[in-house]
Amino acid sequence: MLLLGSRLGPVAAVRVAGLRARPLATRAAKAPRACAAVASSANFVTLDERLVAEEPEVVRASLRRRRASDEVIGAVDRIGSLTRGRAALVDAGNAARSQRKALSLKIGALLKSGDTAAAEGLKAEVAQASEAAAAADDKLDAIEAERDGLFATLPNLLDARTPEGGDEDANVCVGEWGTDVELPTGRVWHDEAAIALGGLDVEAAAKLTGSRFAVLKVREP
Numbered sequence: 463m464l465l466l467g468s469r470l471g472p473v474a475a476v477r478v479a480g481l482r483a484r485p486l487a488t489r490a491a492k493a494p495r496a497c498a499a500v501a502s503s504a505n506f507v508t509l510d511e512r513l514v515a516e517e518p519e520v521v522r523a524s525l526r527r528r529r530a531s532d533e534v535i536g537a538v539d540r541i542g543s544l545t546r547g548r549a550a551l552v553d554a555g556n557a558a559r560s561q562r563k564a565l566s567l568k569i570g571a572l573l574k575s576g577d578t579a580a581a582e583g584l585k586a587e588v589a590q591a592s593e594a595a596a597a598a599d600d601k602l603d604a605i606e607a608e609r610d611g612l613f614a615t616l617p618n619l620l621d622a623r624t625p626e627g628g629d630e631d632a633n634v635c636v637g638e639w640g641t642d643v644e645l646p647t648g649r650v651w652h653d654e655a656a657i658a659l660g661g662l663d664v665e666a667a668a669k670l671t672g673s674r675f676a677v678l679k680v681r682e683p
Contacts, residue, residue, distance in 0.1 A: 509619050511609065514538055515545035524619045527626065537612040544609040548602060555598035562591035 514521050518538045525535050565588045572581035625634050645651070653676075656662035660679060667675040 509616065511541065511545055511613055514613070514616070515542040518542050521616065521619065525616070527620055527624070528617060529628070530617070534615055537615055541609055541612050541616075544605050544612075548605050548609070551598045551602045551605065555595050555602065558591045558595035558598065562588050562595065565591065 509521070521538050522535055525538070565584050569581045569584050569588065572578075572584070623636065625632055627633065650658075653662060653664075657664065660681070663677040663679060664675075667677040670677070
């Protein structure tokens with residue numbers, strides 16, 4: 463069963479709860495009753511640094527619906543500030559490199575003409591431009607590291623149709639198919655067969671990431 467809800471953990475707006483495929487060893491058996499979240503692309507917005515910087519309220523609104531902490535919500539404004547700072551540093555670094563290149567061309571021309579004194583005077587400016595470019599790059603690395611770390615704390619945006627609610631009881635089914643019939647005698651569900659064969663470990667997944675995840679195992683031939 464696929465459900466929509468606003469308390470769905472850190473990374474998913476659509477959660478899988480007990481989805482089962484067709485019965486094992488048969489193609490004719492009917493699928494079990496299930497719910498699915500099928501939406502047009504208009505309902506989904508990709509979460510990226512640019513969106514956080516340019517449309518922070520979109521991200522904050524989703525976080526508030528997730529009942530995110532003040533610290534996580536505050537990361538939105540910090541990411542925006544870092545993104546703007548990054549743009550300024552990129553411009554400063556590029557300007558310094560352009561200046562260094564232009565001065566180097568002038569120095570070459572002066573040396574060619576024999577004006578060594580003037581060339582030596584420009585070399586100090588080249589050194590200053592190089593230092594400015596290096597300083598901008600160092601700050602840029604620090605900003606990107608902090609921004610990436612903060613961005614990693616943000617969960618995906620909720621689907622636009624996700625209802626308000628404090629827990630999974632507020633989830634709603636947006637579509638369904640199949641029937642409620644029981645499997646014929648001797649037939650088992652795919653997940654039950656996979657667990658019995660040692661290829662699926664739900665309990666280990668629950669310890670690693672929480673409920674509604676699975677660990678798949680590969681056996682050596």
